[in-house]
Amino acid sequence: MSLLFQRCRGEYLALLNGDDEWTDENKLQIQADLLDSEKDVSMCYHRSFVIDELSDQKWETEFTGTENELPVEKLFHGFNPIMTASVMCRNPGKLPDWYEDVPYGDMPLYLMLSEKGKIRYIDRTMCLYRIHASGNWQGDTLKSNLLKDLKYYKLINEKFDHRYNGFIKKILTLRYLSLTILSIRNDEYSEANIYYNELLKSDIGFLEKRNIEIQTLRKILDDNSLKNNYSELISTDPGWKII
Numbered sequence: 001m002s003l004l005f006q007r008c009r010g011e012y013l014a015l016l017n018g019d020d021e022w023t024d025e026n027k028l029q030i031q032a033d034l035l036d037s038e039k040d041v042s043m044c045y046h047r048s049f050v051i052d053e054l055s056d057q058k059w060e061t062e063f064t065g066t067e068n069e070l071p072v073e074k075l076f077h078g079f080n081p082i083m084t085a086s087v088m089c090r091n092p093g094k095l096p097d098w099y100e101d102v103p104y105g106d107m108p109l110y111l112m113l114s115e116k117g118k119i120r121y122i123d124r125t126m127c128l129y130r131i132h133a134s135g136n137w138q139g140d141t142l143k144s145n146l147l148k149d150l151k152y153y154k155l156i157n158e159k160f161d162h163r164y165n166g167f168i169k170k171i172l173t174l175r176y177l178s179l180t181i182l183s184i185r186n187d188e189y190s191e192a193n194i195y196y197n198e199l200l201k202s203d204i205g206f207l208e209k210r211n212i213e214i215q216t217l218r219k220i221l222d223d224n225s226l227k228n229n230y231s232e233l234i235s236t237d238p239g240w241k242i243i
Contacts, residue, residue: 006094013089015106016127019134020085023049024126031088034120042117043089043110045070045082046124052131061086061129063121070119075111076167078174078242082110085127089113098159103148108156143182146175149240170242173202177210178238180217184227185234193221206242 005013012035014028022028027046034044048061064074064081074081084106092112102108113119140148150172157168176199183192196217200207207214216233220226227234 005092008091011091013091015084015087015089017084019130019132020083021128022085022126023128024124027126028088030122030124030126034122035088035090038118038120040117041120043087043113044120044122045086045088046122046126048083048086048127048129049125050083050129050131054131054133060125063123065119065121068121068123070114070121072111072114072119072164073167075107075114076164076171076242078171078240080107082106083127083129085129090116092116096159098155102155103152107152111156111160143179146179146182150175150179167242169203170206173199173206174238174240174242176202177213181234181236181238184217184220187224189221189224192217196221 012032014031016022024030031044031046035041047063049058050061051058061081061083063070064077065071070081087106087110089109090113092109095109095112099105099108110119153168153171153175157165176195179195180192180199183189183195199214213233216230220230220234
């Protein structure tokens with residue numbers, strides 16, 4: 001991916017995955033005009049229409065920022081608020097070597113761009129984003145996606161000198177909680193203990209809010225036969241968002 005960016009010679013780059021579509025013939029001009037007129041903006045994106053082929057649901061994305069600007073902290077709420085096909089950015093040039101080590105390339109790119117300028121939102125639907133079983137995320141297992149997220153946020157925390165550590169600790173805590181529950185559900189108690197111990201090292205505020213769940217998991221790990229007594233908890237998906 002970094003080599004692809006390095007070969008780009010244009011002033012602006014527009015992103016598009018092969019399974020998505022641009023649906024507005026004026027999209028590129030609108031975004032280029034914005035970047036031309038607002039020199040302090042490093043990237044802009046717009047509303048997207050999403051088709052989930054797995055659930056047959058359709059919806060439009062919602063803007064999570066304020067006054068048409070997405071603050072950097074919105075990139076640390078445990079999910080990606082920006083559909084790739086909606087993005088146009090200033091050419092970032094050569095990307096750092098570590099970029100090849102991240103499990104997905106969109107979020108770190110947005111973060112790097114946010115440190116160079118503002119991220120602006122355009123309130124207009126101009127692309128189609130598809131969710132399907134062959135996707136990089138949807139086509140993988142829950143456990144694999146959780147582990148990818150751990151790798152991503154730990155690497156980002158290191159490479160950005162822990163500037164976003166407060167946000168990242170909350171996300172890591174939620175991921176370790178999910179992995180602990182998933183491992184117990186699958187009777188993988190050795191792994192569950194490892195994830196549980198990592199969970200206890202994470203965000204104190206989160207631990208206090210979820211204290212009952214966390215103490216219950218400890219009981220199950222101490223006595224595996226109690227698992228069926230807490231089936232509702234073990235079948236729970238803690239989710240991805242920290243908000």
